[in-house]
Amino acid sequence: MGLLELFILAVGLSMDAFAVSICKGLALPKINLKSAGIVGLWFGAFQALMPLIGYLLGVNFRSYIVSIDHWIAFILLALIGANMIKEALSDDD
Template sequence: MNLWELLILAVGLSMDAFAVSVCKGLSVKKLKAKHMLTVGAYFGGFQALMPLLGYILGIQFQSMIQQFDHWIAFVLLVLIGLSMIKESREEAENLNDSFSFKTMLPLAVATSIDALAVGVTFAFLQVKIVPAISFIGATTFILSAIGIRIGNIFGAKYKSKAELVGGIVLILMGAKILLEHLGVPDMIFG
């Protein structure tokens, strides 16, 4: 996986966190830098942790399922992408303005579950995990901090669009992985 593909994947994965950050921004009357750092740290940290856990799980089972790993990667990414597209059509939840551990932990876990599945695909694709999770975590940190600011300024206008784009990106990444493993680019381009 090259840097460009990793960037696209990182942005796609971070769209849930971005969307929730926009909603959190709606709930804050006076946005402070510590709010942006808190949201970025929770969401970015969990977006880095979950693929690592998925990678560890994937490595354990890699030898058993290596012959159809590309199908697993495709199905997981498509399901995650479809879920994000579905969420983009739902009404925004009322989020409170708390940034406590009790409030932020469930949000961070919920927005990073899809990254767990991506970590499994990283194991199958033999991606260098430390640079990948660092990049994903940093990307999510930045986009989450931006998201809370956008939410505070502009409102919920961008939440559903962010989730829709993230879902489409993940589906396209899944299709690319499957087509490459099936040799379609080689058949077309020679």
């Protein structure tokens, strides 16, 4: 993985963590340094742990799925797209 890919991954992860931390901050009844530190530690730990788990799983299962990886990506994207179309056409708010 090159420097550009690492930078794009870091920006994506930081935007995700920023959005969730904004929502968490709005949901707290009282904000103090201790609760902010605890939330920050949780977010930091999970943001570091998730790519590591993905990497380790990818390396270990590479030989099993390399021949069908494009189909897995196609099916996942098709399911996400179908769900988006279904939600757009539904009358529920």
